[in-house]
Amino acid sequence: MFEPARRRTDPRNLVRLAPLALLVLAGCAGRGDLYVLLPGKGGHNGALIVTSGDGQRVLDQPYAAARVSRTGSVEAVATTEAEVRRAFGPALAAQPGRPVSFYLYFLADTDEFTPESKQVVTQIFAEIARRPAPDIVIIGHTDRVGPVPYNDQLSLKRAERVREDLRKLGIPKVRISVAGRGEREPEVPTADEVPEPRNRRVEINVR
Amino acid sequence: MRSALIALALPLVLAVGAASAEAAEDAGYIKASNGVVQIERSGQRLPAPVGSVVHQGDLVITGADGSVGITFRDNSLLSVGPDSVLSIDRFVFNSTTHLGAFESSLKQGTLAVVSGKLAKQSPEAMKVKTPAAILGVRGTEFLVRTGPSTN
Secondary structure (H helix, E strand, O other): OHHHHHHOOOHHHHHHHHHHHHHHHHHHHOOOOEEEEEOOHHHOOOEEEEEEOOEEEEEOOOOEEEEEEEOOEEEEEEOOHHHHHHHOHHHHHOOOOOOEEEEEEEOOOOOOEOHHHHHHHHHHHHHHHOOOOOEEEEEEEOOOOOOHHHHHHHHHHHHHHHHHHHHHOOOOOOEEEEEEOOOOOOOOOOOOOOOOHHHOEEEEEEO | OHHHHHHHHHHHHHHHHHHHHHHHOEEEEEEEEEOOEEEEEOOEEEEOOOOOEEEOOOEEEEOOOOEEEEEEOOOOEEEEOOOOEEEEEEEEEOOOOOOEEEEEEEEEEEEEEEOOHHHHHOOOOEEEEOOOOEEEEEOOEEEEEEOOOOO
8 A cells, every 4th residue: 555655756656557548447447348159159148147246147149248337337348249249359269179979879788889989989079189289078877767866876887987988999098087977868858767879988088 | 093094184185185186176168368468366377378277266357459269168269358357256166967056247348148058058157347337148149348448
């Protein structure tokens, strides 16, 4: 608090401090704050809820934007894709590649991949090779036969087994994590206790 | 007597072990890093090249020519532009249920977000703060700019 007061006696410092003071003022008032909703992939835009003090605005259209000029005041502003690309160019350019999922299926009642799945393994290795610092998540899924906790365990075991399989097949040295999603994310929705081979699968998420 | 001591000490050891395991768990990995990019962790500044780990509690800092892209464990993608400071306040993700929380604060600069599995599972799970506002995320992609270093 005392530091700027003392500096004010020196005119050279005043000149140096003036732009800084303006920046600090702008920062306090939140000028320059901008919030923009982007179009979502697959036509699903979702929404962004901007809250500042008592003020709130819901952005739910592509390129809908809001500015907070002072706490409590959320104003809608118009933006265009070109403006947004300019203002956020480097942040957008640094976006990591979207994670991609591959699915492996098993021959009925065996530990063996289907012939199609063997080809998928080749695709997985190619996807890993083309990414910077790749890591993969192996996620087991089950059908709805059996209780939920049992399927959680089963799906994790399935994922762990696939991790060993991929190692034997010569997967590159990358970070690998495993997860068991149980029966929560079926490819084909079914009633409980319905056997469904298409849901007994292992997902390889490359990112 | 000795076994009684072990019985007393064991839950303590387990509790400490569990707590530190959670704190040290990877929140995400750096997939793109350009110019000056640093991570401030426990008061230390570390360089953050591609492949670096990001933890809950980290401060991600970029220089005037810097930008960085991070993929989080729930597949949220966060990338920041130059002269930015992003705090990873909280990251908890259960890979079975997809429940948890992801809270971050952009102190200054620019941020691009693609929300992931946490936001998809629970609308309240992901929050991004700036000095002026709090953002609620309903499964979406968005941009944030804040603070003095804008143009």
